[in-house]
Amino acid sequence: MTEKKTIAIIGAGIVGVSTAVWLQRDGHNVILIDKAGPAEGTSHGNGGVLASCSIVPVTVPGLLGKAPKMLLSPSQPLFLKWRYLPKLLPWLWKYLRHTNAADVERIAAALSSIVGDSLNDHKALAAGTGAEKWLVPSDYLFLYRDRAHFEEDTFGWDIRRRNGFQWDELEGHAFHEYDPVYSQGIGFAARLSDHGHITDPGRYVKDLAAHVEANGGRFIRANIEDVVRENGHVTGVRAGGETIACDAAVVTAGIWSGPLARRLGVSVPLESERGYHLELVEPSAMPRSPVMVVSGKFVATPMDGRIRLAGIVEFGGLDAPPSRAPFELMRKNARAAFPGVTWKEEVEWMGHRPAPADSIPVIGDVPGIKGAYMGFGHHHIGLTGGPKTGRLLAQMIAGRTPNVDMSVYAPSRYAK
Missing domain, CATH: 3.50.50.60 (FAD/NAD(P)-binding domain)
Known part of the structure; x- marks a missing residue:
């Protein structure tokens, strides 16, 4: 200097x-x-995962065909406050122009340079600050019903492979031996090592x-x-x-x-992706590692005395109050993913992710x-x-x- x-x-x-x-x-x-x-x-409210592999944007090919059905289904993790749609449209038009393979590859390469070594970036940042105690190296797993369900995501996994990510696959008994907390309806996991999570992001x-x-x-x-x-x-x-x-x-x-x-x-062109989390306080069992439950598009992260469920995309601007449906969906998905787990109380939160159109x-x-x-x-x-x-x-x-x-x-x- x-x-x-x-x-x-x-x-x-x-x-x-x-x-x-x-x-x-x-x-x-x-x-x-x-x-x-x-x-x-x-x-404060994010999912807490150092998700280095999260380089595949939402705007994958095929999104245009799926989005309307997702918006009309209370079981899908995409919500819209319909009164906000006229204000959203100019941003949405620019956003949806990127739903093609070439743009996805370009976006993934750009994101990989920023997030691809997150665990080591956090270790370097936190060293000597007193914040190290919240940083935990861990696996990060994507959970699927079965191998066929996993193969539906081949496009995204191929992009991760081309950007240097590797994973192993746990199927059936091998997955439940790794972490018995999950439902038998989840029978396949893609496990990425060299990830991490923060046990209290705030x-x-x-x-x-x-x-x-x-x-x-x-x-x-x-x-x-x-x-x-x-x-x-x-x-x-x-x-x-x-x-x-x-x-x-x-x-x-x-x-x-x-x-x-x-x-x-x-x-x-910047829009709020309203994100939600639901915390399960003092659970009777804790997941071994943070996971993305693909069927519900939500993350479950073991934190300090609680499991944080995070995910959901809602478009509704900065001023509208939180919606009830996203919380109910996460609660329903949690009970389906780990049916044997109980908890003493819940904490709800909604915040704003900054989303540029590209x-x-x-x-x-x-x-x-x-x-x-x-x-x-x-x-x-x-x-x-x-x-x-x-x-x-x-x-x-x-x-x-x-x-x-x-x-x-x-x-x-x-x-x-």
């Missing part, structure tokens, strides 16, 4: 806090600014943020109004009616990044404004890709060249 800078990071979820940690290690002064607090949004990110503060970083709870520029250079951020001086600013506010990005000349995060410098950067739009893999995103941003701010082709994530692709 040649120059010590003061950097304002707007948004204190996993991406923002990761950026702060890596910048601080480079010797910079950091200011974390968030309207609520560290990990009060999606970073506290993990809070501990990382506390480490930043303990090492001289500042945290300010405020709504950001704008990034202040003079002669094309960032000079501060305006928050809570005052201007906070800084040499650079990084927008890492998840779904709430959109309006601020537009002020900086970057118009990202399924590729926005990471990098803002064209035409020196000292302005962005890191948001990770859909459902923000926890998985947060540490790598933060490290890449820190490298760019320091003037170093990352060993990743950053052009595919560049904010310039959405410049006005």
Whole structure:
């Protein structure tokens, strides 16, 4: 590093806090600014899996034919608040244009560079911070009814193989010997090693943020109004009616990044994928590893004193209250997946995943404004890709060249 800078990071979820940690290690002064607090949004409620293999976007070929049936069935994990549809349509049109094999391959390659080594990225991030205790190396399994059900997903598994992922297959007795908690109706698993999970995502990110503060970083709870520029250079951020001086600013506010990005000349087609979780507190048995139950498209993750079920995609914007049907579906799916498990109470949560229409995060410098950067739009893999995103941003701010082709994530692709 040649120059010590003061950097304002707007948004204190996993991406923002990761950026702060890596910048601080480079010797910079950091200011974390968030309207609520560290990990009060999606970073609190995510599924907790370091899902390196989750590089296949939702927009696979065939989605157009399946989506209407899914929306009309209460047993499918796709929901829509129909009143929101007119507002959703412009984004949805752009999103659905990517439901072809060539775009899926391109998106998967881009995501793989951000999430493909997540466990090691998290180990490097958390080392010496006090947050290490929440990080658990583990397998990650995709559960199917049988081999025929697994083979219906050949397209996605072939993409994972081409991006370097390997797995083994557990069938029938072998799977139930691995983990007897599951129903006999689940008879096949694809098991990926070298993954991991966080046993309390919210506290993990809070501990990382506390480490930043303990090492001289500042945290300010405020709504950001704008990034202040003079002669094309960032000079501060305006928050809570005052201007906070800084040499650079990084927008890492998840779904709430959109309006601020537009002020900086970057118009990202960004929508909220409303995500739900249901926690089963003090369960009578715990899954051995995090799993994706493919029939219900939900993740079950063993956490600190509870099982967290997460998944569901609902489109309904930022303002509508949570729907009841997604919670009921997860509850039903949980009872079907592990019928012998009981629990003492439940905790429900709904949050907002930031979804750009091309399924590729926005990471990098803002064209035409020196000292302005962005890191948001990770859909459902923000926890998985947060540490790598933060490290890449820190490298760019320091003037170093990352060993990743950053052009595919560049904010310039959405410049006005």
